[in-house]
Amino acid sequence: MTAEYCSHHNNGNQVAKRISIAIVGFLIVCAIVILLVWAILHPSKPKFLLQDVTVYGFNLTAPNMLTSNLQITLASRNPNRRIGIYYRKLDVFASYHNQQITLPTLLPRTYQGHRDITLWSPILYGNAVPVAPFLEAALTGDMNGGGGLVMLDIKVFGKVKWKVGSWISGRYQINVHCPAYISFSDRIMGFQVSSSMKYHLLQTCKVDISR
Incomplete structure (x- = not known):
């Protein structure tokens, strides 16, 4: 046994x-x-385009305080024929010389199908945001001289996932940088909208994807 x-x-x-x-x-x-x-399949990065910026307020006050109120139109296109994209927790804000000047605005979660285009129109605002003295000097110089042209950077940070059939990948970090050239002197490139100024930019953005 x-x-x-x-x-x-x-x-x-x-x-x-x-x-x-x-x-x-x-x-x-x-x-x-x-x-x-x-x-x-080798997924391609989404394409981002900053279509326009509407400036409702952009005021520099002493001591070293900046108040800004902007609305942007941001477009994203999925160039892939067989891969969908999930956008998760995308934050967008404006910066000047790498200093954040508005609060982050959360974009809604979005699924983007094959070769689809998504549009967002968030409002970005920052009330009396302190800036470094050298940035105040640079901003004053940009607004009052050199054609009054100020280069802002519209930034988007968040997570994306790829979808192939029923399979969904892990999360990837997405970083988007969109230069926005705003004129505060003779208002070139912009037109009056009520008490605000709207600028049609059609500016291509830089997109980085990382793990």
Whole structure:
């Protein structure tokens, strides 16, 4: 009986090992298939375009305080034919010389199908945001001289996921930088909208995707 028990025990262990090997092999095959599909499809980065900026307020007050109120129109296009894009937790804000001058505005979560275009029109505002003295001097110089041209940077930071069929990837970091050239002197490139100024820019943005 002892020998028969050991024989059954050994057979049970062998069956368990075979099942484990089969499961691991199946998972490896699935991973290889996903990697092959991913490599063949090779997703392209979304294309971002800053279409326009409407300036409702942009005032520099002492000591070193900047109040700004802007509305932008931002377009995103998915260039992929077989890959969808999930946008997760996208924050957009304006900066000047790498200093953030508005609060981050959260864009709604969005799924973008193959070659679809998405438009957002968030309002960006910052009330009495302190800026460094050298930035105040630079901003004053830009607004009062050199054609009154101020270069702002509209930034978008967040997470994206790729969708291939029913498979969804892990999260990737997306960083978008859109230069916005605003004139505060003779109002070139802009036109009056009530008490605000609207600038049609059609500015291509730089997009970086990382893990």
